[in-house]
Amino acid sequence: MAVLLQAGATSSISPSMSRRGWWAERPSTPTETPLTDEVLALAKSSDAVVLGAMGGPKWDGLDYSIRPERALLALRQELGLFANLRPVKLFAPLAQASTLKPEVVAGTDLLVVRELTGGIYFGQPKGVTTEPDWSTPRPEIERIARVAFDAAAGAAAG
Numbered sequence: 001m002a003v004l005l006q007a008g009a010t011s012s013i014s015p016s017m018s019r020r021g022w023w024a025e026r027p028s029t030p031t032e033t034p035l036t037d038e039v040l041a042l043a044k045s046s047d048a049v050v051l052g053a054m055g056g057p058k059w060d061g062l063d064y065s066i067r068p069e070r071a072l073l074a075l076r077q078e079l080g081l082f083a084n085l086r087p088v089k090l091f092a093p094l095a096q097a098s099t100l101k102p103e104v105v106a107g108t109d110l111l112v113v114r115e116l117t118g119g120i121y122f123g124q125p126k127g128v129t130t131e132p133d134w135s136t137p138r139p140e141i142e143r144i145a146r147v148a149f150d151a152a153a154g155a156a157a158g
């Protein structure tokens with residue numbers, strides 16, 4: 001947030017930020033949902049949501065319904081954030097820090113595109129079938145493929 005505020009201070013963008021969520025406000029022993037209706041409404045009315053890393057051993061014993069990552073999953077679903085872009089780029093000076101041989105990682109520059117709101121991500125439908133119903137997954141697959149191919153086309157164009 002400090003970086004974003006600094007960026008705002010030196011540009012024409014003036015971010016107004018609100019740090020919310022139980023992990024931000026009451027990180028001791030939460031007993032309620034990690035994403036309240038109020039915080040969700042705030043997220044929906046915002047131009048952007050910055051979500052930092054969450055979770056940790058401290059919260060491992062919590063019931064699944066109130067674990068920190070439930071907020072992450074709910075935000076993704078409620079905001080329709082289906083495309084997750086995870087760039088993997090090797091900075092040459094860090095090649096020696098990799099567990100892989102430098103000659104193997106040299107030049108690594110790729111983008112992992114991950115679907116985050118569809119039935120497949122949430123493990124739906126459950127069970128095993130020899131004749132899957134593609135009516136729902138097909139649009140989900142097409143939209144994430146479009147994001148991936150657009151990114152690839154953009155990268156190829158330089």
Ligand SMILES: CC(C)[C@H](C(=O)O)[C@@H](O)C(=O)O
Binds near residue numbers: 069072
């Ligand atoms: C919390 C977990 C379900 C989530 C995921 O794997 O989707 C997170 O680890 C991530 O990488 O965004």
